[in-house]
Each structure stands twice: as structure tokens, then as C-alpha cells.
Amino acid sequence: MIHHHGSNCHGPGQPSCTEPCRGLPGGQDRWWTLAAVECGNFVVYMDGFIVTLALPAMSRHFGVGLSVFKWVIVAYLLTVTVTLLPAGRLADIWGRRRIVVTGMSVLVLSSVLCAMAPTVGSLIAFRILQGIGGGLVLANVMAEITAVFPKQERRKAMAVNASILALAQVTGLVLGGLLIGQFGWRSIFLVILTVSLAGLILSLRVLKARPRPQDRTAMDWTGAVLAIVATSAPFLLIERLSSTGLTLANLALLIGGGVVLVLFLIVERRLPKPLLTLNLFRSRAFLCGSVAAAFYFIAAVSCYFLLPLYAQLVLGRSPVMAGVLVVPLSLVATATSLTVSSLGDRVGGRTLSTAGMLSLSAGLLGLSWLGPHSSTAAIVCPLVLMGMGGGLFHPPNNSATLNTIPPEHLSVANGFFSMARNFGQAIGAALAATLLAHALGAAGADGALAGVVGARLNGQPLDAFLGAQQLAYRLAAAMGLVGAVVSVLRGAELPGSAPMGPKSVATVNDGRRR
Secondary structure, three states: OOOOOOOOOOOOOOOOOOOOOOOOOOHHHHHHHHHHHHHHHHHHHHHHHHHHHHHHHHHHHHOOOHHHHHHHHHHHHHHHHHHHHHHHHHHHHHOHHHHHHHHHHHHHHHHHHHHOOOOHHHHHHHHHHHHHHHHHHHOOHHHHHHHHOOHHHHHHHHHHHHHHHHHHHHHHHHHHHHHHHHHOOOHHHHHHHHHHHHHHHHHHHHOOOOOOOOOOOOOOHHHHHHHHHHHHHHHHHHHHHHHHOOOHHHHHHHHHHHHHHHHHHHHHHHOOOOOOOHHHHHOHHHHHHHHHHHHHHHHHHHHHHHHHHHHHHOOOOOHHHHHHHHHHHHHHHHHHHHHHOOOHHHHOHHHHHHHHHHHHHHHHHHHOOOOOOOOHHHHHHHHHHHHHHHHHHHHHHHHHHHOOOOHHHHHHHHHHHHHHHHHHHHHHHHHHHHHHHHHHHHOOOOOHHHOOOOOOOOHHHHHHHHHHHHHHHHHHHHHHHHHHHHHHOOOOOOOOOOOOOOOHHHHOEOOEOO
């Protein structure tokens, strides 16, 4: 008999087994599998952060303002987001290994193309291709972790996953700053190429093809298209609201997005093998965990977008020093996430995740007070709070959200969960970038990024930047508070709860088995 997840591995009427579950890789194999998927996790998240530091250098090279260059980041994050749900379903049909290897290959190719991009339009197009590769990889990271690690080891694996995210931030910010200063902005894509290539080789050697369902059906392409349209609509709405305000056309766009979402739900409900298993949302733990993750990233990403620009344009720091400034956040997040993994069973995921959201909001509120001459201490103290928030939030939230998902739905559930996280990240970046671009445009300083290295904003452009930054941080802090409320609503996690069986998916309520 094949066992799954290392919990409830005995069959009906059979005693609990004490031998290692045969369906799980051995201890060493499990950690090698974790290393393989975390290479992809590392490069996808590093890709999002390393480019932020390069925006001023790119703007100087192409002579384009923030209103255009924000799409170098937003287009990548949006594409990752809309790819995740179809990628999760494709993994169920074709196998996770095949999808991960394909995604890593696309990342390798797109990194070369981005490094050679002759125009800003081609760069944005290649970033979209890069986002497709990132989505294919990211859709399977936590599904693979949940599939190969028994529950007693899963918190530790999730803590490593959160630490890799923080390490990717540090590497992207510090290494990106060094390379931009020495070799120009194109060199950052060579770093992404190197890590992607290493991840591709490791995935080919380590990841194993796992048994796939015998009754798998064709891909739900109708649902995939509707999901992409529904997910993309908020970004178009944010862009239009920043330029035209609330008009009838924008109201129609909002209503149209809602209609597409309803159509998607109708289509999914009628299919025997849908793109998204709607019964998963009967689990309050899964629903609230996914929504809380989205709000976490809406809030947190504003810091990663705005602070490097603040350091360069307001404080006059070099790209590398702007990157170093954010390092305390990532270091504290890493230390906290590794420490908190041992507290999950005693304190509970709901308490830890909620405390993490509150700490994040407090840090963002502190950043909203930054002025033209703020000290390093005034910046680092809020970043420490944010780092603690990330470390407290991610491991317990990731583990509790996916713990009750049955093996046959893991890829789809992880695809949606990852989509929620990246949707929040993309929305947060789009909001921060749009608020800043709108303020600088109104002040006649949309091309502020294209100034010489070390030049500081002054006068009306400086006031516009600081005002937009303050509004963005306070809006982000409010989003963090909403995420804390959602985290509380998930209900308490039952100690030792096992993944749901196929029948119990439809009967789950409040994150518990009936």
C-alpha cells in the first residue's frame, strides 16, 4: 500500500505503522528534493527583487519614466500570478517534475533575452516570458514539499522555504546593487541565468516522476482563459484609475471583471476535473490562509519597491548601498522563521500568523514617517519589525493552509495558494508604483529616475515623492491589518490533523473534519 504524507498511514482497521512510509522519499532524498525545488523558489523571488534596484539605471539607459518602467516589474509579477493556477492543473495532468523542468528551461532562455533586450518594449515582453517560467516553477514548490515531507517534519521544511525567500531578497538586493554599479543593469540577468541553470540541472537529477491519476482529463483551457482575464482586470483598473479617476468606463471594467469571475466559477462548478477544485474553499483554514497571504504581500511588497528608490533618489545612495539598507529585514525574517518552526505546535499557527501581520503593519507605519534626511536607525527599526512579521507569518501560515489538502489536490491547491501570494505581490507593486508615478507625473518629474547616479530630488518633485511614499506605506499598513483579521478568522488548527481524504474535502468546515 502506498502511503502519503506520513500521517494516518494505516489503512481502515489496521494498526498504525511504525516503519517509514514507503510513499515518501527517505530522509536524505527528501532534503535533496527540497534543495531542488528551492532553487526554483530562490530564482523566482530573487528575480522580482533584483530588478527593483536597476530601475533608475534602466530609466537612464532608455530615457523612459516610471510610468512605463514600472511594467518591467509589474508585468513579471502579473504573469507569474496568472500562470500559477493553470500550471498547478498541468502538474496534475503531466506531473510536477515535467512542469518544473519546463519552467526552469524558460527561465534560462528568458534571462538571456532580457540581458540582450534592445528596447524597453522588448524588455517588458521578455519579462512576461520570464514570468511564465517563474509561474511554472513556483506552482509546484510547496506542493512538492507537502507531498514528500511527513507532517512532523513539514514545519521545518516550510521554515526553510521562508528562509530561502528571505535569502533571495538579500542576494537580489546586495548582489544586484554591486553588479549594477560595476557592470550595468544587464548583468543582473546573468545572475538569474546562472541560478536558473543550476536549478535546471539539479531538478533533472533529483526530482522524480510520481504516479499520476489514472482518470486525468484534458486541460480546462476555458477556465484558464477566464481565470487569466479575471486576475488581470484589477491591474488594468488600477492603471486607469490613476489617470482618469472613477469614470463610467472604469466602472464598466470593474463590473466586467466581476462578471468574468462569476463565469469562471460557473464553468469550474460544472466540470468533473476543473482547473480549480471549488470544494477546497469549504476549508476555512485553506481559504483564510490563502487570503491572508495575499494581504501580507500586498502590504510587504511596497517596502521592497519604494525603499530602494527612496535610498537612491532622496538620500542619494548608490545602488549597492540602497540594497544593503534592506538587508536587516531579510536577516531578521530568516532568523525568526527558523526559530518559530519549533513553536508552531505549542502556540498555534493562527496566533503566530496574526502576530506576524500585526508586526508587519507596525513596521510599515514606521516607514511612512521617513523624510528627506532620515537616519539609518529610523529606517532599520521598522525593517526589523517587518522582518519579524515575515518570519512569524510565513511558516505557520504555509503549513496550516496546506496541511488539510488531500494528495490528489495538492498541485491545484498549491497553485491557488501561490497565485494568492503572488497576486498580492503584484497588486502591492502596482499600487505603490502607480501612486508614485501619478505623484511625480503631477509634479512634472516623471523622469526623475533618469537623473545621474547620486542626484537627489528637491523642491516639488521631492515633496511629491515623499507624499506618495507616505500614502503608499499607510495604505499598506491598513492592508496588513485586514490580513490580521482574516488570519484570526481561520479558526484554530487541530494538533496532529491529517490531510483530508477525497470525500472529506466536500465536508470540511472551519478548518476541521466533521
